[in-house]
Amino acid sequence: MTTEEKKQPLIAFFDTKPYDREVFNQLNENYGYRIKYFQYHITPDNCILAKDADVVVVFVNDIISASVIDQLADFGVKLVALRCSGFNNVDLKYASGKLRIVRVPAYSPNAIAEHTVALMMTLNRKIHRAYFRTRDANFTLNGLMGFTMQGKTAGVIGTGKIGKALVKILKGFDMQVLAYDPYPDDKFARSVGCKYVDLDSLLRQSDVISLNCPLTRETKWLIDKDAIAMMKQGVMVVNTGRGKLIRTSDLIDGLKSGQVGAAGLDVYEEESEYFFEDLSDRVLFDDTLARLLTFNNVIITSHQAFFTREALMNIAGVTLDNITDYFAGKELVNEVVYSE
Incomplete structure (x- = not known):
């Protein structure tokens, strides 16, 4: 290693897949950082892998967690860069004064909005069932009837960049769109023709409900048995936000009773042990996830809503820019700090 290379900061990447390495290596040609990739999630037991890292x-x-934060701080790590928008996996209060945290706030709102609609359309028109049926030369239509999206009411919970992108797509179907957000953007609503309402009204009136809000103390288990009881009989629920926005046991009860007619889930409460991994040669020990997979009116995708080439390039670019700004002593525009 040359003297110049030694001067370059070392970055330890955790939970990486081949596609992460491909994209980051490509962009890193313009930055020149030293990078070590690890396929494992970071845990208190393997923090030692980051011992020589700067980031x-x-x-x-x-x-x-607090244990991870203490170890990283002891190793001299000063910055943790999240290559995602959510930060509910970080103990921000404990990290305050020990580590600085940055994130990628909006890498591809349209990719997630498009995947949300893909789940809606697949569930509605039973595309997943039709695909397997025709593969067996079964061309009957029994059980495949859907509904026309035009004129139906869609409820969008959360109107950040993703929610707004989704509203625009749904308006293209000529749907009535209701929105709920603690911080409504009335100018946006007027421009696209959607309407902000309170959460209870959205739950009661919507034929299709999409969750596009962050996970916070206020939104944890936002959709539970009480919320489901308010919904229309046979409602479709789609979640591309965070798994814990829905209390899964209550969703299963709703599916069994028919109160929930269909569910599209790109996220799951306990996904960390399963999503992004190939477990096809093992027994699935999560009984709740296994139960969900038995419903023919449920589609689960493994946190792939973001997964487009454009999104990965944006994630890598913003992550490396965040790191560069830190070492240049610039303002960290994407820093996440603890607030009461």
Whole structure:
């Protein structure tokens, strides 16, 4: 290693897959950082892998707990860069004054909005069932009837960049769109023709409900048995936000009773042990996840809503820019700090 290379900061990447390495290596040609990739989630037991690193980069299911924070701080790590927008996996209060945390706030709102609609359309028109049926030369239509999206009411919970992108797509179907957000953007609503309402009204009136809000203390288990009881009989629920926005046991009860007619889930409460991994040769020990997989009116995708080439390039670019700004002593525009 040359003297110049030694001067370059070392970045330890956790929970990486081949596609992460491909994209980051490509962009890093313009930055010149030294990078070590690890396929494992960061845990208190393997923090030692980051002992010589200046920066640690983690993903959505890496838990940055107090123990992890203490170890990284002891190793001299000063910055943790999240290559995702959510930060509910970080103990921000404990990290305050010990580590600085940055994130990628909006890498591809349209990719997630498009995946949300893909789940809606697949569930509605039973595309997943039709695919397997025709593969067996079964061309009957029994059980495949859907509904026309035009004129139906869609409820969008959370109107950040993703929610707004989704509203625009749904308006393209000529749907009535209701929105709920603690911080409504009335100018946006007027421009696209959607309407902000309170949460209870949205739950009662919507034929299709999409969750596009962050996970906070206020939104944890936002959809539970009480919320489901308010919904229309046969409602479709789609979650591309965070798993704990829905109390899964209550969702299962709703599916069994028919109160929930269909569910599209790109996230799951206990996904960290399963999503992004190939477990096809093992027994699935999560009984709740296994139960969900038995419903023919449930589609589960493994946190892939973001997964487009454009999104990965944006994630890598913003992550490396965040790191560069830190070492240049610039303002960290994407820093996440603890607030009461």
